[in-house]
Amino acid sequence: MSPRTRTTTAVDALTEALRERIVARAEDLRASGRTLDLGDVDELADRMVAALPTVHPLDQPLGPFYDTSGLVAWLGISRQALFDRVRRGTVLACRTADGHLVYPSLQFGRNGAVRPGVVEAVGAFTRRGVDGWSVGAWLTTPTDVFEGHSAIDYLVVHRSSPTAVRRVAEAAASDAATWAA
Incomplete structure (x- = not known):
């Protein structure tokens, strides 16, 4: 199956799942004497698509990326809550040139939760004032520390086991301690 066919199949499956859920919701409302008002359908579709990652020229090796509005919509939190997570080092953010x-x-x-191990690494670097692009590079660069894998891949290979999370967290803390802010 080609990547395009897989994508089309996934989109079709999602579309059908959404249709079924919307019809069921409309029927539930109708049974209680109410109607489903979707408002501006194009606006609703835009909000739903905002929950998907976007294409960005900097997609390799870190991307794809969410923008702020898309991530806020997906997580169902306020912009302020997201920015607080970034400030506390529990979400990795990278500032673009603009x-x-x-x-x-x-x-x-x-x-929507930050993967175990990643949150600890991001926090270790954030506390040292390291910028998001550098943290992203650290997370995605293969190294002997992780058996030739990047930190992200190491966590995936080891299914974010407590041992793998601890190893990534310790390596991040060690490296962050040597990096100047």
Whole structure:
């Protein structure tokens, strides 16, 4: 199956799943004497698509990225809550040349939580004042420390086991201690 066919199949499956859920919601509302008002359908579709990562010229090796509005929509939090997570070092953000923040999608699991091990690494570097691009490079650069894998790949290979998370966290803390802010 080609990548295009897989994508089309996934989009079709998502479209069908959304259709089923919307119809079920409309029926539930109708049963209680109410109607489903979707408002501006194009606006609703735009908000739904905002939860998907976007294409960005800097996608390799960190991307794809979420932008702030897309990540806020996906996580269902306020901009202020997201910026607080960035400030505390629990979400990795990279500032573009034009001042916008982008968020590498590789840090998130399917449920929107930052992957175990990544949050500890991001926190270690953030506390030292290391910029997001440098942290992203650290997370994605293969090294002997992780058996020839990057920190991200090492966590994936080891299914974010407590041992793998601890190893990544310790390596991040050690490296962050030697990096100047």
